[in-house]
Amino acid sequence: MDLRFALEVAVSALMIAGGIFAVIGAMGMVRFRDFYMRLHGPTKSTTLGVGCVLLASMSFFWLKNGHPSLQDMLITLFLFITTPVSAHLLTMSGLHHKLPSAPETKGQPYELDDEDDIARN
Amino acid sequence: MIPSTRLVPTPYLTLLLIMVWLMLQNSISLGNILMGIVLGIALPRLTASFWDKQPDIKRPFLLVKYILTLLLDIIIANYEVSRLVLSFRHKPKPAFVVYPLSITDNFAITVLTSTISLTPGTISAHLRPHEGTVLIHALDVDDTEALITEIHERYEKPLKEIFGC
Numbered sequence: 323m324d325l326r327f328a329l330e331v332a333v334s335a336l337m338i339a340g341g342i343f344a345v346i347g348a349m350g351m352v353r354f355r356d357f358y359m360r361l362h363g364p365t366k367s368t369t370l371g372v373g374c375v376l377l378a379s380m381s382f383f384w385l386k387n388g389h390p391s392l393q394d395m396l397i398t399l400f401l402f403i404t405t406p407v408s409a410h411l412l413t414m415s416g417l418h419h420k421l422p423s424a425p426e427t428k429g430q431p432y433e434l435d436d437e438d439d440i441a442r443n
Numbered sequence: 444m445i446p447s448t449r450l451v452p453t454p455y456l457t458l459l460l461i462m463v464w465l466m467l468q469n470s471i472s473l474g475n476i477l478m479g480i481v482l483g484i485a486l487p488r489l490t491a492s493f494w495d496k497q498p499d500i501k502r503p504f505l506l507v508k509y510i511l512t513l514l515l516d517i518i519i520a521n522y523e524v525s526r527l528v529l530s531f532r533h534k535p536k537p538a539f540v541v542y543p544l545s546i547t548d549n550f551a552i553t554v555l556t557s558t559i560s561l562t563p564g565t566i567s568a569h570l571r572p573h574e575g576t577v578l579i580h581a582l583d584v585d586d587t588e589a590l591i592t593e594i595h596e597r598y599e600k601p602l603k604e605i606f607g608c
Contacts, residue, residue: 346524347528406557406561428584
């Protein structure tokens with residue numbers, strides 16, 4: 323088995339791993355029961371899913387062109403900057419609309435209280 | 444570490460812009476470096492009114508260590524969440540946790556809340572600046588006190604040392 327074949331296998335494995343993580347992240351959306359828990363799937367599993375695919379693309383073009391393409395690393399950088407921000411905005415709007423959390427959730431933040439609203443108005 | 448001058452009021456942003464430009468062009472030629480420097484100086488000045496005062500990086504090596512820990516933790520976070528999604532018998536125990544902040548700098552707080560969102564089973568839900576706390580939603584947690592201590596020891600303390608605030 324030559325080196326080229328081994329690298330191709332590695333690239334394929336990374337692609338498959340990326341796909342599996344993305345599917346698990348999507349499954350999280352279906353399986354969890356409230357808005358706040360559903361957010362955990364897309365913010366975490368998808369990061370690694372996209373990361374694996376980018377790593378695969380980077381090593382593929384390294385293999386093909388002889389030098390690594392750095393644009394892929396930029397996608398990772400932008401992803402790490404933007405994922406927390408969008409997750410934070412989504413949770414904040416969820417709190418603003420007072421979306422109910424699952425009954426087994428510990429702790430009730432005042433952002434979700436109705437009485438608090440009455441007291442403020 | 445790098446002092447801010449009148450020409451370059453935000454030196455780290457300038458450095459980042461030059462690096463991003465070179466990575467976008469995928470080459471390190473003289474023309475691209477010059478173009479990167481021009482962009483790195485012009486863009487921060489054009490957007491200066493939107494920028495908060497940026498803290499200085501006091502301990503650069505600790506920052507590198509912080510980023511490496513974070514990358515490792517992101518991989519662990521992915522594994523943990525995937526395991527929770529796939530284990531149908533285990534019921535997750537979600538919780539809202541109020542985390543008291545001890546850092547005051549806006550930029551450091553942004554880095555900390557982003558870190559919380561990227562790491563195992565926690566999402567920063569709401570910042571309460573007037574109280575100096577962050578509301579965190581945890582996916583599966585037994586001991587909320589332990590979670591608070593862990594975030595403090597693992598992320599907030601290094602950040603405090605890195606930015607010296």
